[in-house]
Amino acid sequence: MASKAAHKRLTREYATISKNPPPYITAHPSDANILEWHYIITGPEDTPYHGGQYWGTLIFPSNYPFAPPAIRMHTPSGRFQPSTRLCLSISDFHPKSFNPAWEVSTILIGLLSFMTSEEMTTGSVSGSERERKYLARKSRWWNSTGGGSQNRAALKGNVKAGDGGAKFRAEWPEVDGENQRWMTEHKIDPVTGDPIGGSNCGPQLGIAPGSGQRQAVVDAVVQQRDAAGRGWMSSRVWIFVGIVLLYTGVARWLGWDSDRPRTAL
Template identity: 45%
Template sequence: MAEERYNRKNPAVKRILQEVKEMQSNPSDDFMSLPLEENIFEWQFAIRGPADSEFEGGIYHGRIQLPSEYPFKPPSFMLLTPNGRFETQTKICLSISNHHPEHWQPSWSVRTALVALIAFMPTSPNGALGSLDYTKDERRVLAIKSREAAPKFGSTERQRLIDEIHEYMLSKAPPVPQVSTSQSPEDQAAKSEDEVQENAVNTVAEETQEELPEGPAPAEDSITEEVQPREVPPPAVTSVQLQQTHPAPSATLQQTSPVVPRQADDRLFTWAAVGLTIAIVFLLLKKFMKANGHSAFFMDES
């Protein structure tokens, strides 16, 4: 890219160029990120809304700023596309971002951070700074809208990059799901490392898989979102951090409706299985009795 313009001896520059190279040689369908040509400390990115969430099909753009002390200090992330989960043009408050420099570690990368960001989309914000708690329907509307056009932001050069990333993401993105009742918050802790398939509306939730972070799986165990109730809290709780493990869907109001049909489905299957078993046992028993001349017990007329 702009390698000759930078001092390759500068360790931060060297590292960032490595990451650019790695990002280009291992493209993902879930995200895309590139630095501006004029400044490799300024990146643009887009992430795809995670499957089986109200963000599915959405393409969310944002910017990343890498500090000059990178990778000792964390990058900061800011979304540009309205999404209903994170405020736009506000630094995102995750432990991977510069709101929590004490948690950042140099073995993470822009890629790690983006994977974590995707994983955080469907989690409950719990009042974290810079978070929004829109309803699922509102978020779906924003997801559909997000595909129409890339956000307008910054210089023409940056805009060109945003548009280029948008084209790429569109080419990889599955179609927007129809509003369907069968969607349910996936238990993402169990998802495998496979890439997302180019899938249409996927009614069988279990089959949809999402890419997990590479490397020492940092997203799962240590990346957290800061929880800070904005109502005046008792002083004791202000520094409480919620260790959000993977989206354990809390039963907030807007989440209950999609959960119910799934549970109903499950119950239906269980009853069907129980019914079938009873029928089979009955038939076997009947046959056995008949063979032993006790058929009258079951069938009076014979």
């Protein structure tokens, strides 16, 4: 439960951020708990996240602003591990470095700045530009379907694929409605997130860096490459045998047989 000071501070900050939201950022506290905030970052231009819709949470301690929140981004981005606490100077990993003068907008601007950099920390990943663009294209689908999940029971705690988009829909009903219309207009398959009847130009299955699935794909490619190499070696052997047989036949036809007398030059 929020302290009186935390409740007052967060109520004031909600009024401020609603009236003057930072660029690319929108946020609000949950109706059920003022200490649980939900934010959406829209991917800025000139970044691999352009057009992406990145949803996450800030979980504030009861003694805020004298301690920082836990920061998570639930939407897969290729930059952060989904639903994982992020180790930042503005997060609960570093309570001693937190400045009570910092507000929700300060925290989210700092998160966006870190997101668009390549600095690594606990909870971050090093995805390729192609992976990040691919995930940006699928972000609306992921948020509103829970990653294609058919299970409609919302999860408690960390939000992960599996709740069918229920938590996102509860916190962002208007945004979810826009996402649903967008998926209908673009004929997006609600199970896969890809255009129905279209080709998937992203990384195979949208596999995250470092996952077991990704390694399995790499291993399969290596096996195919090795098999192709063995096939090429086998072909070279048969080509060599054919050349030897051809040479022998031509030699006999020209009278190069060792049992016949050769014509003197």
